[in-house]
Amino acid sequence: MEIKRLIPKDKMDIESVNKLKALDTNLIKPIIPDLLEWTADANWPTTKEIGKLLLPLGRELVPHLRKIFAxxxxxxxxxxxxxxVINLPKSVLSEMEADLKRLAFNPTEREKQELVDEEAADILSLLYQT
Structure with missing residues (x-):
């Protein structure tokens, strides 16, 4: 099966995401950037499901997430x-600590308008919980 055929076609394409969930996560790695594109809006149905799909990839996501943060x-x-990001293990969050600090404590005006700073601060507080 050509894995790229399972990349969602639109923001409502949960069927493709469900097919991807049945595959070994190693098969999904090459299409991480393509899948992340379907998480660009928190209101899209694909966003939540792709988040669940990608969560087990943990550290593999870090470079891709950093590109989004930049x-x-x-x-x-x-x-x-x-x-x-909020659902990632602390070990993975710690690898993005500098990015999260920048978003939380030195946000742009647009990041403030989108509440990025508040969410990043909340995630940092989870990271620092013992």
Whole structure:
């Protein structure tokens, strides 16, 4: 099966996401960037389901998430924080600590408008809980 055929076709394509859930996570790794594109809005049905699908990949996600954090798409930053990043284990969050601190404590005006700073601060507080 050509894995790229299972990349969602639109924001409502939960059927493709469900097919991906049945596959070994190693098969999904090459299409992580494509899947993350369907998490750009927290209101899209694909966002929550792709978050669940990608969660087991843990550390594999870090470079891809950093690219989102460095982008100009503040809505996407918010979405990925609330639908995926918040659910990652502390060991993975710690690898993104500098990114989360920047978002929480030195946000742009647009990041503030999208509440990215507040979500990043909440995630940092989870990281520091004992």
């Amino acid at each position: 982008s100009d798409d503040d809505c996407w930053k918010y979405s990925i924080l609330v639908k995926l």
